[in-house]
Amino acid sequence: MHTVQNRNIDLALLVADIKAWGCELGFQRIGIADVELSEAETHLLSWLSRGRHGAMHYMESHGTRRSRPQDLQPGTLRVISARLDYLPGQVADTAVVLRNPSLGFISRYALGRDYHKVMRGRLQKLAERIEARVGWFQYRAFSDSAPVLEKALAEKAGLGWIGKHTNLIDKQTGSWFFLGELYTDLPLPVDTPAENHCGTCHACIDICPTQAIVAPYELDARRCISYLTIELRGAIPVELRPLIGNRIYGCDDCQLVCPWNRFARPTDEPNFAPRHGLDTPELIKLLSWTEEEFLKYTEGSAIRRIGYECWLRNIAVALGNAPTSEPLTNALKARLDHASELVREHVKWALARHS
Template sequence: MKSEESLKTRLVAQAKAEGFDSCRICRPGDIPEVPGRLREFLDAERHGQMDWLAERTAWRGDPQALWPEAKSVIMLAENYGPDENPLDLLERRDRGAVSVYARHRDYHDVVKKRLKRLARWLIAAAGEAEVKVFVDTAPVAEKPLGQAAGLGWQGKHTNLVSQDLGSWFFIGSIFTTLELPVDPAEQDHCGSCRRCLDVCPTNAFPAPYKLDARRCISYLTIEHKGPVDPELRPLLGNRIYGCDDCLAVCPWNKFASRAREVKYHTRDDLRAPPLADLARLDDAGFRAMFSGSPIKRIGRDRFVRNVLYAIGNSGDAGLAEVARGLVGDPDPAVSDAARWAVARLEMK
């Protein structure tokens, strides 16, 4: 036990040296409530078009099924805090609002490299050990595991919140066959606060701690394929990739700080990009602008569709001509969004 404690102490120190802001440990079986919550979410069809959530539910609900040999799960947090309040940009209707996490390098790449280095260190330090690393791309219940390990707690908006980091942090995990000492789970500190629920423009929370992704702006602008429901389009505002509203209003952000990693600092061209410029992107221009960015994965058509919804919500009649130029776009969702934007601006 003494050697395990010593290894854990060294592991935490090495995690900080790698750039992680928090390192906590739990057991794979510490989240027995997840299968029931996942089944309820899927049965209510709140996952929308995210069919991958309905696949491999046994793994997603039980980390022990994902890798039976794993004895410990090392949960890591890395701060990506912004240098300004992202809600301020929502008032600049002729500019596009991109979620804070997507304003620079793709965090999957950055975090995974750190995880792999830490995992290699652990193998060298422990002698015999097996490891697997995950960052948001495998059927792993990372947020419940994060709470079980003590990184933070799942707030009423279902995202992880930390007393030290606020809302702005990425999480990654290292599964290992080592049996390391665990940390206490974090308790819920939301209390009676409901700011995250009340600020949601689309009422995506049917109840505290429950999300209907079909109404979530992050889902609608990133995961949803094809035209967005006309009833929801005006509620998107100028949000063209993701949404930070429920994160930004959390009072625990008083303890948050700007990201130390420069790869998470906002690119100048994504701080307040003009909608007119973004709407004119062709496929080559889109791929060049968003090379190395998580935005690249949704493709030019879905991105320009989002930009056109924002143009329609801008109230700026001068942007009608930009939208009119895309009415004949080959992509049906883009041309539909262009017609909607023109009609909305002419109505204004």
């Protein structure tokens, strides 16, 4: 089989074309990284050794495949990293929702269509365009779907730097974006890694409701509201429940306060527009959903992945943090006989807060 090296392909021109094709497909930016991640691997292994991944045991079982792309996909030489902005343009004011304890706050990334599907579809189309140009080549597409150090790779690809909150930040557009990757055997020229511009700012550390950012660039997932409401499948630690407020799926506080996000531009991507009024949902109404309604209103959404029980668990916590009212306590009492012990325990906790 012919290799790229002996096909007389201008690789620099190919990279320029890949970036242009990426923009045509709806990506905001494309970068190229090599696969040397030893520094990021050291940070990852230290993080895991401290147990900061909590119940995400898969992260430990994946070992160094996350930081060694060639172990995950043999033959990988480069990573094509893609950025897709998701901040909805027509969305309820986040601060207003967070201040209203009768409403549930859902992280802005999850209000529309599941980004995994959108990202993977576009990466596949990008790979097909490359193949039409160079012929068969080895590739594999990822979108938060396998053990990939996507932020470290995106940083190497020049798409931004990893901020003190551990999210990726772009100097021109902030941090409201998804990342996706194409692992490939094409020996493409790499981009210059991004420089860190956090400076002395520590706004994200100060704002975190649960103090999950334990030090600059160090996140303890066990305290993170996104972990507690999405990744954790068991009971939410009692001492952290009051700190969650009305956040029922994820948390955007560290991004909301980041000064670089003043440059963020809303996307006109229809896939990420809010669905079913989930940018301003009433908690009491959400608690009354049957499982069929939950599946109906979260169809095609990233929210569905937590399942119905964890959905009710999260809403019960939010209602436990809301002001007492008769409709609220009646809604909670209606769930006292739920089949799930997990749901019943959180409902009892919430009712005890109103007794």
